[in-house]
Amino acid sequence: MLATRCLSRPPRLGLQVGRTVGAGGSVERMPIIEIERLCKSYQVYQKKEGLWASVRGLFRREYRQVEAVRGIDLTVEQGEFVAFLGPNGAGKTTTLKLLSGVIHPTSGTARVMGHVPWKRENAYRRRFALVMGQKNQLWWDLPAQESFRLHQQIYRIPTSSFHQTLDELCQLLDVKNLLNQPVRELSLGERMKMELIAALLHAPEVLFLDEPTIGLDVVAQHNIQHFLRTYQQTKQITILLTSHYMKDVLALCKRLVIIAQGQICYDGSLTGIIDRFSTDKVVTLLFGGDRLPSQWEPLGRVLEVVGPKVKLRVERQRVAQVLASLLADYSIEDVSVEDPPLEEVIADAFNQVSRTSVPGAPLDRIVPGTRV
Amino acid sequence: MPGESVHPSYIRVLLTFMRNSLVRDMSFRSNFVIESVASTSWVFMNLGFYLLIFRYTNEIGAGSGWGKYEFFVFLSTTMFINSIIEALFMPNAQEFSELIRTGNLDFALLKPIDTQFLVSCRRCDWSSLANWLVGGSLLVYSLRQLTARAENPLQIHPLAFVLYPFFIVCGVAILYSLMISLSASSVWLGRNQTLYNFWFYITNFSRYPMEIYGGTYGTPLRAVFTFVIPVLIVVNVPARWMAWPFDVARSGPLSLFAVAATLASLMFSRWVFLRALESYRSASS
Structure with missing residues (x-):
């Protein structure tokens, strides 16, 4: 069932974000990112355990073909903020690297602002930026200010606009007093802020963010989210x-x-994903009297019981029936029906996908640990 | 910024790289001083070794043209070339292999600037330039000895002051090409520590006058390291123009070959570099 879903192109809601309507009422905006049947596969050396296997490996090596990206089609409009989600090894980072021109695809096409990324034209490279939460592009032993000056030279940013942009970004991220501190002495959160500044100094029109909040504490995550939201809304970039933190996604993206x-x-909206992958609702009941149902199984799965307050997970189509029967038989003071947390829905979605064998791609072709 | 000039000022970027490297080196003062002292000491030990050798002989091979002070001009040329390579390119070539292995080359590929320039010039090891002082002093001292000797004093032709630095630049370009090609091979090999060591082995041949390679074993070596991997001409050609009497017939053909070899080496290294970038897979983040 899900395999069919995976293979067919899902409906897209993203077109509604950031579009402009012309005089005739038609949508005028051109797609800024267009990807068609993009594929990337590569060989990975299979090293077997033990000394003898290592010696044999000197003469005869075994390779495994990893298909990191398998025929992606995607269109993104100007001004959209799109979340790219997926389990480890799903192909998210590989896709971002293809769009940044870091790696060449095996087949397929992609255009970002009219450029083919892997041609690595300077005209393209001046118009986008890539921030990777797990990699550092600033000079480790120098204050970030020195790396920023280097960026100014490389991107040929005029001095006046360089200072203006830097001031704006420092103010938004509240790091003005850290500019002269060596990068190695900054905290992870502070470093990520500096990485963002370095990436935004040349005012890119497209920004690729690969797990920008990874490893950050809640406050730092929130600060980065707040900054990204404000910046994106102001500049309409x-x-x-890509992120594993659903809070990032909830706070920032309308399209997933x-x-x-x-x-x-x-490929659609946040609410759409809940409709699509979540089969349950979370029902919270506050019982009025002492009498509670003796058996819960026919009603749903108990998530939590605290005194007279009970939280149940009930199949979506049975919610009305379960509530009617409870209200008829018991004294209930308060009821709420909610969708499950997004993390759970996404985890369910990943699990459903993983359990489903897609024709031509046995699951063992992409193994844990082969992060792409 | 579409429509604006898409090319950065390479000289400004280079100066910023050198400035940043100096700021960085200066922030580790003790390390900077120790490195300068260590590399200068190594140069002095080398010099001492050759002084010892010249206690037992007056020249390297009869009629080879490399007497004690001619050889010291050769040695100072080696010092100049090595210190430029060690200051400008060695740290970058080392780092390039690491960038490939760790996937950090990603950031270099994103920048709107020639990737080979960026990778080759990012760091500058200023402490290695300390050897310039030793090389310069040795060159001046040796030339004074050669020009002031009673028998057959050397007369330095004005053109030698042009050809000498020109062929030093050619020599640096040849060694740089070799070094960056070997580093770029990390893309296909995953790790190329052996090849990197190999670089040290073969450049060892460039440290001596090519006239010493003769006989059954020496002649093939001389041919290989002149025409296949042209490391022998790196020091030999500039050193000849400065240490020997100005003689176009004697040094001209090899010098012309050196120019051709320099161009060929640079083109070959550019080809290898671009092929490597195409094959770059980027390590996982």
């Missing part, structure tokens, strides 16, 4: 974000793209 096993399995 296009952002593609789920990628698993190198293919897009969902």
